[in-house]
Amino acid sequence: MGSNAEQRTDTNRKRFKVPSGFDPSVHGEKFLRKIEDRFGAGFRIESFDPGAQELMVVRESAVAEFVDDGESIHVGLPDGTQESQGPKVAKQYEALKPGWRITDFRPYAKPGYATMRQMTEQEVRVRDAIATVLRVARTPWKVQVREDSDGGFALQLPESYSPAAHDQKLQEVAETSAGSPGWFIQIDPKSLRGQIIPGELPTFPTAVSAPLDRSVPGFTDASDTPWYKVPLGTALGVPGEPQGPEFSVDLKAAGHILMQGTPGSGKTVTINAFIWWAVNCGAKLAITDTPDKSVDFMWARDYCMDGGWGCETYPEMVATSQLVYDEGKRRAQVLRQKGVANWFEVADKDPSFAPLIYVIDEFTVLTTKKPEPKSLDEDHPKRVAIAMENSYKDLLSVNIQQIILEMRFAGIFVLLATQVGNTNTGITTAMKIGCGNRILMGSRPSDRQRANAFSDADSVPTVPPHITGAEGVSKGVGAGEFEGQHPTIFKGYYATAAQFKASLDAKPSLARTSHPRPTQEEISRALSEDDDLDEDDRAFGAASTNPFGDEGPRRGRPSTSAGMNAARELGLTGAAAANYAGKYDMREAGRDG
Incomplete structure (x- = not known):
C-alpha cells in the first residue's frame, strides 16, 4: 500500500x-x-522585552509531518x-x-x-488494563495490542514484564477486560510476545468413570x-x-493420607479407587471401619490379608491394627538384618514385603469415648460395658498412631479418613504431621x-463457583495438598462397588x-500378654452377643466364681463379665471378712 506524506507548519x-x-x-x-x-x-522563547516585561514564545511545526502508509501514521515531533x-x-x-x-x-x-x-475500543481497553498491571499506564504505547480474527488479542509487552510479578494479574485482565472467565493468557518471556485466547472455564463431567480396564503395574520388589x-x-x-490430567497421590513422597469430608462428599468412592489400585498392584490390605459403615468396603473383604x-x-478392630503393627515390627527387624534404613531400598522379590495398605474409615467415630454413666455403680453392667468399650478405643487409637508415626519406613501406608480431623476428634498433631498427603472432599x-485440613490452606485452590453451582458436577470433588x-482440585474416579x-x-x-476376620487367637494376643489360650477360652469368647465385641484383657481360663455366675445371669460375657465378676468377688470377700 502506498504512503501519503503531508507536510504542515x-x-x-x-x-x-x-x-x-x-x-x-x-x-x-x-x-x-x-x-x-x-x-x-x-x-x-522567541523574544523578551525587559522594558515592557513581555515574553514572546513560539511553537513551530507542532504537527510537522504526517506520513500515512495506510495502516499507521508516522508523526514528526517538534x-x-x-x-x-x-x-x-x-x-x-x-x-x-x-x-x-x-x-x-x-x-x-x-x-x-x-x-x-487506528484502534478499536476493545483494543484500547485491553491495552490500558495491561499497561496498568505493568505500571506503564502513563505510557501505554509500550504495550502493543491487536485484536485477532478469533476475538482474542496478540500482545507485545515491554521489558518491565515479569512472569512471577504479573502473570496472575494479567490472567485477570484476560477474564475481565478482554473477555470472560475461561479466557486465558500465554506469554513467551524471552520474546515478550503473547496472546489472550478465548476459552471456556475448565470443569468436570458429572462422573469420571474409573478406568477399570487399564494396565496396572504389579508389585515386584520395593525398589x-x-x-x-x-x-x-x-x-x-x-x-x-x-x-485436566489424571490426579495421583505419590506414596513414595509421603506414605500416609489424611482424608476429611462430611457425609456425601465423596470420601467412600475415592477410597474405593485407592483400594482397587492397591490390590491390583499386589499390595496387602487391611481395613478398619464401624460395623454399619463397613458395608461400603464389603466388596474388598476377600482381598484383605x-x-x-x-x-x-x-x-x-484392635486385633487388625495389632496385626498391621506387628507386621511393621517384623519388617523393621528384617531391614536391620539387611542393613537398609527404608523399605523402598529393598530389592528382594519377596512377596511378604509387598506394600501393606491400611484403610481406617470414620476414625473419630471409632475412637471417641462414650461418657460413663457415673450415677450407676462401678460394677453396674452398663457402666462396665461402656468402660470396656472405651478401653478398646484407647488401644485402637494408640495402635493407629504408632503405625502412622513409626511404620512408613517399613512399607506400611495408611489412609486415615474422618469427617473432621483435629485434636478434639482424636487426630493428634503428630498424626497430622505424619500424614503428608491431605485431602478435603466436598465442593x-x-x-x-480448610484451615483444619491443610497445613497451608492459602496455597490450596478452592473449588470454583461454576463447579460448586453445577448440579452433579460438584459430586465427588475435593482439594488436595x-x-x-502442587495443590490441586480434583474429582474422584467413580465405579460401583460391584464393578x-x-x-x-x-x-x-x-x-x-483365608480368613478375613481376626481369629480368636489373634484377638486374644492383641488384648492380652498371654498367648496360651486354650479351646475353652476361645469357645467362651465365641459366645459373645455384644455388638462391639466381648473379648477383653484377661489371663487364662474364664472364672467360674460366684461373681462370674452372677455376671452370666445378667447376660454379660467376655471382658465385661470378667470385670464385673472381679469386683463382685472382691466385694463378697470383704463381707465374709
Missing part, C-alpha cells in the same frame, strides 16, 4: 507578561514547563520534545486524529517521531516402584484444556474446615484371604 505565538526581575537565562526553562502544562509541548512529554503529546495528537492512538513514541530519534494506529503413584481421579484442567478385616467388633468447605506435588469387585474377581492371580 503550524506557527503558534503567544505573548506573556512576566514579573519584574525575570531573566530568560535563569527562569526561562521553568516558565516553558508551565506553558507546556497549559498549552502543550514544543514552545520556545524539536526538543522529551520522553516525559509523551502523555501530553499523545493527548494532543490523538485529539487531532479521533480513533487513532499513539502506538510508538521516539522523541530522541533523528528526527523524533511518533506512530499512530521397583511404578505402583506408588496411585491414580484417584482427574485434576481440574487449566483454561484451554478440555480435561488374613485377619485384615477389622470391622465387625471392637476387639477385632463447599468452610474456611475453618501433597508432598512433592470394583468384578474387576478384581476377574483376576485369579490376586491373593485372597
Whole structure:
C-alpha cells in the first residue's frame, strides 16, 4: 500500500507578561514547563522585552509531518520534545486524529517521531488494563495490542514484564477486560510476545468413570516402584484444556493420607479407587471401619490379608491394627538384618514385603469415648460395658498412631479418613504431621474446615463457583495438598462397588484371604500378654452377643466364681463379665471378712 506524506507548519505565538526581575537565562526553562502544562509541548522563547516585561514564545511545526502508509501514521515531533512529554503529546495528537492512538513514541530519534494506529475500543481497553498491571499506564504505547480474527488479542509487552510479578494479574485482565472467565493468557518471556485466547472455564463431567480396564503395574520388589503413584481421579484442567490430567497421590513422597469430608462428599468412592489400585498392584490390605459403615468396603473383604478385616467388633478392630503393627515390627527387624534404613531400598522379590495398605474409615467415630454413666455403680453392667468399650478405643487409637508415626519406613501406608480431623476428634498433631498427603472432599468447605485440613490452606485452590453451582458436577470433588506435588482440585474416579469387585474377581492371580476376620487367637494376643489360650477360652469368647465385641484383657481360663455366675445371669460375657465378676468377688470377700 502506498504512503501519503503531508507536510504542515503550524506557527503558534503567544505573548506573556512576566514579573519584574525575570531573566530568560535563569527562569526561562521553568516558565516553558508551565506553558507546556497549559498549552502543550514544543514552545520556545522567541523574544523578551525587559522594558515592557513581555515574553514572546513560539511553537513551530507542532504537527510537522504526517506520513500515512495506510495502516499507521508516522508523526514528526517538534524539536526538543522529551520522553516525559509523551502523555501530553499523545493527548494532543490523538485529539487531532479521533480513533487513532499513539502506538510508538521516539522523541530522541533523528528526527523524533511518533506512530499512530487506528484502534478499536476493545483494543484500547485491553491495552490500558495491561499497561496498568505493568505500571506503564502513563505510557501505554509500550504495550502493543491487536485484536485477532478469533476475538482474542496478540500482545507485545515491554521489558518491565515479569512472569512471577504479573502473570496472575494479567490472567485477570484476560477474564475481565478482554473477555470472560475461561479466557486465558500465554506469554513467551524471552520474546515478550503473547496472546489472550478465548476459552471456556475448565470443569468436570458429572462422573469420571474409573478406568477399570487399564494396565496396572504389579508389585515386584520395593525398589521397583511404578505402583506408588496411585491414580484417584482427574485434576481440574487449566483454561484451554478440555480435561485436566489424571490426579495421583505419590506414596513414595509421603506414605500416609489424611482424608476429611462430611457425609456425601465423596470420601467412600475415592477410597474405593485407592483400594482397587492397591490390590491390583499386589499390595496387602487391611481395613478398619464401624460395623454399619463397613458395608461400603464389603466388596474388598476377600482381598484383605488374613485377619485384615477389622470391622465387625471392637476387639477385632484392635486385633487388625495389632496385626498391621506387628507386621511393621517384623519388617523393621528384617531391614536391620539387611542393613537398609527404608523399605523402598529393598530389592528382594519377596512377596511378604509387598506394600501393606491400611484403610481406617470414620476414625473419630471409632475412637471417641462414650461418657460413663457415673450415677450407676462401678460394677453396674452398663457402666462396665461402656468402660470396656472405651478401653478398646484407647488401644485402637494408640495402635493407629504408632503405625502412622513409626511404620512408613517399613512399607506400611495408611489412609486415615474422618469427617473432621483435629485434636478434639482424636487426630493428634503428630498424626497430622505424619500424614503428608491431605485431602478435603466436598465442593463447599468452610474456611475453618480448610484451615483444619491443610497445613497451608492459602496455597490450596478452592473449588470454583461454576463447579460448586453445577448440579452433579460438584459430586465427588475435593482439594488436595501433597508432598512433592502442587495443590490441586480434583474429582474422584467413580465405579460401583460391584464393578470394583468384578474387576478384581476377574483376576485369579490376586491373593485372597483365608480368613478375613481376626481369629480368636489373634484377638486374644492383641488384648492380652498371654498367648496360651486354650479351646475353652476361645469357645467362651465365641459366645459373645455384644455388638462391639466381648473379648477383653484377661489371663487364662474364664472364672467360674460366684461373681462370674452372677455376671452370666445378667447376660454379660467376655471382658465385661470378667470385670464385673472381679469386683463382685472382691466385694463378697470383704463381707465374709
